[in-house]
Each structure stands twice: as structure tokens, then as C-alpha cells.
Amino acid sequence: VTLKGKPRFSDFNLVPENWGADIHAWLVVFAAKYPFLEELRLKRMAISDESLEFLAVSFPNFKALSLLSCDGFSTNGLAAIATHCKNLTELDIQENGIDDKGGSWLSCFPESFTSLEVLNFANLSSDINFDALERLVGRCKSMRVLKLNRSVSLEQLQRLLVNAPQLAELGTGSFSEELTFRQYVELESALSNCKNMHTLSGLWDAKGIYLPALYPVCTHLTFLNLSYAALRSDELAKLLAHCPRLKRLWVLDTVEDKGLEAVGLNCPLLEELRVFPADPFDEEIIHGVTEAGFVAVSFGCPRLHYVLYFCRQMTNAAVATIVQNCPDFTHFRLCIMNPGQPDYITNEPMDEAFGAVVKTCTKLQRLSVSGRLTDLTFEYIGRYAKNLETLSVAFAGSSDWGMQCVMGGCSKLRKLEIRDCPFGNAALLSGLEKYESMRSLWMSACNVTMNGCRLLAREMPRLNVEVMKEDGSDDSQADKVYVYRSIAGPRRDAPPSVLTL
Amino acid sequence: MERRVNYENDLNLMATELRLGLPGCDDDEPQRKTNPSIRNNKRTAPEISEVSSSESSSSITMSGSDDQDSPPPAKEQVVGWPPIRSYRKNCLQSSKRNEVEGMGMYVKVSVDGAPYLRKIDLKVYRSYPQLLKALENMFKLTIGAYSKREGYNGSDYAPTYEDKDGDWMLVGDVPWEMFISSCKRLRIMKGSEARGLGCV
Numbered sequence: 001v002t003l004k005g006k007p008r009f010s011d012f013n014l015v016p017e018n019w020g021a022d023i024h025a026w027l028v029v030f031a032a033k034y035p036f037l038e039e040l041r042l043k044r045m046a047i048s049d050e051s052l053e054f055l056a057v058s059f060p061n062f063k064a065l066s067l068l069s070c071d072g073f074s075t076n077g078l079a080a081i082a083t084h085c086k087n088l089t090e091l092d093i094q095e096n097g098i099d100d101k102g103g104s105w106l107s108c109f110p111e112s113f114t115s116l117e118v119l120n121f122a123n124l125s126s127d128i129n130f131d132a133l134e135r136l137v138g139r140c141k142s143m144r145v146l147k148l149n150r151s152v153s154l155e156q157l158q159r160l161l162v163n164a165p166q167l168a169e170l171g172t173g174s175f176s177e178e179l180t181f182r183q184y185v186e187l188e189s190a191l192s193n194c195k196n197m198h199t200l201s202g203l204w205d206a207k208g209i210y211l212p213a214l215y216p217v218c219t220h221l222t223f224l225n226l227s228y229a230a231l232r233s234d235e236l237a238k239l240l241a242h243c244p245r246l247k248r249l250w251v252l253d254t255v256e257d258k259g260l261e262a263v264g265l266n267c268p269l270l271e272e273l274r275v276f277p278a279d280p281f282d283e284e285i286i287h288g289v290t291e292a293g294f295v296a297v298s299f300g301c302p303r304l305h306y307v308l309y310f311c312r313q314m315t316n317a318a319v320a321t322i323v324q325n326c327p328d329f330t331h332f333r334l335c336i337m338n339p340g341q342p343d344y345i346t347n348e349p350m351d352e353a354f355g356a357v358v359k360t361c362t363k364l365q366r367l368s369v370s371g372r373l374t375d376l377t378f379e380y381i382g383r384y385a386k387n388l389e390t391l392s393v394a395f396a397g398s399s400d401w402g403m404q405c406v407m408g409g410c411s412k413l414r415k416l417e418i419r420d421c422p423f424g425n426a427a428l429l430s431g432l433e434k435y436e437s438m439r440s441l442w443m444s445a446c447n448v449t450m451n452g453c454r455l456l457a458r459e460m461p462r463l464n465v466e467v468m469k470e471d472g473s474d475d476s477q478a479d480k481v482y483v484y485r486s487i488a489g490p491r492r493d494a495p496p497s498v499l500t501l
Numbered sequence: 502m503e504r505r506v507n508y509e510n511d512l513n514l515m516a517t518e519l520r521l522g523l524p525g526c527d528d529d530e531p532q533r534k535t536n537p538s539i540r541n542n543k544r545t546a547p548e549i550s551e552v553s554s555s556e557s558s559s560s561i562t563m564s565g566s567d568d569q570d571s572p573p574p575a576k577e578q579v580v581g582w583p584p585i586r587s588y589r590k591n592c593l594q595s596s597k598r599n600e601v602e603g604m605g606m607y608v609k610v611s612v613d614g615a616p617y618l619r620k621i622d623l624k625v626y627r628s629y630p631q632l633l634k635a636l637e638n639m640f641k642l643t644i645g646a647y648s649k650r651e652g653y654n655g656s657d658y659a660p661t662y663e664d665k666d667g668d669w670m671l672v673g674d675v676p677w678e679m680f681i682s683s684c685k686r687l688r689i690m691k692g693s694e695a696r697g698l699g700c701v
Contacts (some may be wrong), residue, residue, distance in 0.1 A: 394584075
């Protein structure tokens, strides 16, 4: 079972903490009806330690637990899973709001336990008992995914790898301590024995001088996640020279445009690129990546179809060039970090940039827009983005017309999330007929009122129209609105701050 | 054209009416231009609400007219922007703390009786046990356990450090973060000499 709960904007703290999406009631029903449950994958759900304990003891054949961007639990819950799930093959803990009370949970796997294939505890920061980990990895001969946390040192990594050369995916721990020459050679040797490795991540605080230890593994890598390693452009360039087969690359913008040029030069098979900002909140920063880096990648990587790009400047011309080079984009997520920023050369809105994207990339499924945008952007989207399923909009548009174009034109739209835009009731209501065929609509800090929401709720009884009010806001304003279809009526687990109209 | 006035003025049913004008322009209607930035001010962190509502970071694109030459947005933090998960934000912040004091935090380490000094990067360690273990490995000696009352009594060696004031202190007395920010160099003393530091 895979369950996704809260609206995506909860990742950015826009949703009240106790909004709902608690897994417990589901587990109680599953335990009664599906005691043979083996796999549970949760995204943006609330899960408590009690729920994890209940899960661990209620399903005797439980095999795989994956938690992504969830919250409400601590390492005590993980201890319960490790203690009771005799057949566990997968424990994947990713990017959660977890209360890390210490690393003793890992020692709870019994000595007789050998079935683990996937272990990802990169999320956690506490020290774990390394001896326990070493024994665990040593006896789980089918382990193919191991993602360590920062507390595991390079020397310890080497010891683990010696006993697990079959690993396909590795998340290193901290990649920065001092190694003697002998230790370095041993690490390089251990890595070169990992013939099946196709995915590499971790590399926290990576020191450039030790990256060459990775070269033997790089030749076969298809996914390299450097988004927690603040590499410089020259360090990245040297590394990528050894990664000809790379299909997916995640980096920090510390690599700058020069680093991205190296991507274009060395990775012709690249399909996905994500560039995260190392200093998202520092306005004084003048480096990072610009339009030039993105353009350079597009020239060298014609197969690129997924991009997430955080930058501080962009031009319409650059985006037009990019999509000309890479017309197969399915996911185009561009975040110009200064809200409402225009083309920095012409000072015009970025309308033509996104116009080029939707006109050229006919397979486009997901789009995130940014920068200074007028209704024209949304006219383009409504007219051309016929395969668009997910659209994210922030600080954009001039009037209701913008959103109306999208609601009227994007026939395959499933998810629409909007914040800080001048779209009001007319825009909201223009989608009346459409919301039942969509997964959800989010609108926050727009011009929608309570009356507009009430009208929507009244006209469409099979929609849940939820309004979250801000403290101190005007009574008539609907600060945050979340609309989704339901045949079950209003949910009963909403907190008082969430009104279902 | 007959204009239907709805009692609930805010519904703005004008938008669905037949008119001759272009959709989107409502010259006659009282403009529903509640500036979202005002609400943003109330919503966001206290620093932002102090900005005057006439000009705030998120309001620039909403002033309506495209040909207005908008001033660049004020530099402030908007809630949930840029859209980065909290987990990633927290990771970056803790890395930054490490970087702020420069590339690595190398300090000299001397051991009584050893012919030359070594250097270690304190940034690499996250706790006293980690550091002490590394020192034991590096110099092939035993330091043993620390206790608040006895220091390293019973060990052959005791780790000490010179702090910002130039005083020689026993490693372990102060919280790790405080130690990291005040340690200038390390000296691993022979147990017999260190006893003077261990017990008062």
C-alpha cells in the first residue's frame, strides 16, 4: 500500500502541523482486514511511535517500510520495527521530520536477522553502534541498498564495503575525515570491488582530495546525488570525467556555471538534472548558477527530460535555447529565487520563456513557473500544455484570467498549487466543472474569499473544500484553500483550524 | 447590459456576465485588489510584518499593471520560499556552521615524548568519544574514559587543550560545541603530569 497525505506545500511549512493524514486509523483497519500486509510506503503522512509499534506487531509478514517527508515519530518507533519485524527486507527513512533520540535503534535488529535488502538511515544524525551495523551488513547477504548517515566515517565505510561488494546503491556517510595513505588505498580498493553499484549519494562535507577514491565506481554510475556535498566547479569536473554513463545528477549550486559546463561535456546520456541552492536565504550571495549553466547543459545533454533548477537570474532567450536543444522535457521546474523577478537583461516578464517551454515540449507533464509573469504565461499554458498534469505557481499572474486560461485549456490537469497570486473567486469558480477530475487544488495568499469557497462547496457536493485561516486575517478572506474530490464527505480528523465547507 | 448586483459583493459575479469588454478588466467594479502582501505580512515572520504594506516583497507582480516599472522586491524571507524541504534546509544550515570558521579547523596535536606534531581537523568529529578514539588511533596510545570528578585518572595519557585565553584545559569539561570553538591546539600529556589537572 502506498499512501500520500498532506498537500505538497506542507513540505514548505504552509500547512498547519496537525492538519491530518495520520496513518493510525488505517493501520487499525488493515490489521483487522489485511493481516498479510507486507509493504507500506508513506509520503507526507503523520505517523507516531505508537503507530510504528502497532505496525511492527500486527503484521507477521511485514517486509518493507518506506517513509518520505513524514513526521510525528522518533527513533523509538524505528527500534520497534527493528525488534519485531522478523522478515523485514526494506527500511527506508527519507527526509522526515524525525525526532532523533539516538542511534540505539539499529542495535535492535536481532543477531538472527538476515533478510534486510534495503537500509536507508541517511536522514538521522545520531551516532549508531558501528559494530552492530557492521555485523548487520555482514550477515545480510542480499543487501543491495545501503545509505548511511553522517556519523559513519570513511574508515568505517571501507570496513562495511569489504563485506558488501554486492551493493547496487550506496549512500556514504561523512566523506571528510583525514585518511592515511593506506586507508585511502583500502577505501579505493573496497569501492572498486563494488561492480554492481549504479547509485551513489551522501558524500557529506566531501573533501575534494578523496573523491578520486570514487573513480572506479563512477564508470557504471547512472545516478549521482551530490546535493549534500558542496563541491566546487573543478572538483565536479574532475569527478564527472569518470562518469560517462550518468543519467541522473543532483548537485548544489556551489558547482556554478563552470561545473554545469562540465556536465554538458561529460554526460551525454543525462536525462535528469537537479540543482539545489546551497544558500537559499542569503540575499548577499552573488554566485550560484545562472542561465548560462543551464544552457551549457542543454547543449551537451539532448536527452534531458527532467530538470529542477534553482537560480538567481534567468532570461527568456536562454530558456528558448534550452528547450530548442531539449524538446523532450516532461518535467520542467524552474525556480528563480527572487519572487517576481523579470528577465534580468531585457527587464521583461518571463512570459516568453514559459511560452517557449509549452510550445516546444509537447510531452510536458509537470511545470513549475517563477519570475515575473503576467496572464500571458497562463494563456500560453492553457493553449499549448495539453499533456500537463501538475502545475505550480507562485508570485505570478495579473488577474483571474490567468487561472481561467489554465482551468479551461489544460484538459489533463490533475494537481494545481498556487500561492501568492492575484486569482480570486472568478478564477476559483471557473474550475467548478473540473475539480472532480483533478487530484487537488491548493490556493494560498490569493484573492479567494470565504463566500467564493462556500459557493464552490455548495455547487459541488463531492468536493471537500477545506479552508485554513490565518491568525488575525480578515474574516471574509480564505487564506489557504485546499480542494479535493471525495465520495466520503468531509473528513472527521480535521483540526479546529481547518474548516470543511 | 443589466448588471446583476449580488448581495454578497465579494463574489464578483461580473466575471461570468456577458460584456463587451475584454475579460479580466473590471473598470467599473470596486477593485478587489486586497493586496495579498498585507496578508502575507501578518502571516510571515515578525521581521516581515514590519514592512509597510505599500511595498513588500511579494506584492510586486500584483500591482496589476504590466507596464509599471516595479522596483525590485525588498530582500526578505517569505514563508516557505524558496520551496526547499525543511530537512534539506536543516542539513545546509548545519553544514554552513561548519564552514563559517573557514575550510576545516586544523589544530596541532602534540604528544609528550613524540618527536613531531600532527594536525587534525576538529570539524570532522562530532563528539568527544569520536575525537578521543581518533587520537588513540593516530598515536597508538590509550586515553581511557573521562569522568567529571576524576578526569582521566587511571589512564596513561590525558588530552588537554589550549583555549582562546591561552589556558591549558582538560578535554571533556565543557560542551562539545564550546570546546570546538575555543580549542587552539591539543597536547596529550603523560598521565603522571596530567594528574595535576584531573583532580582539584
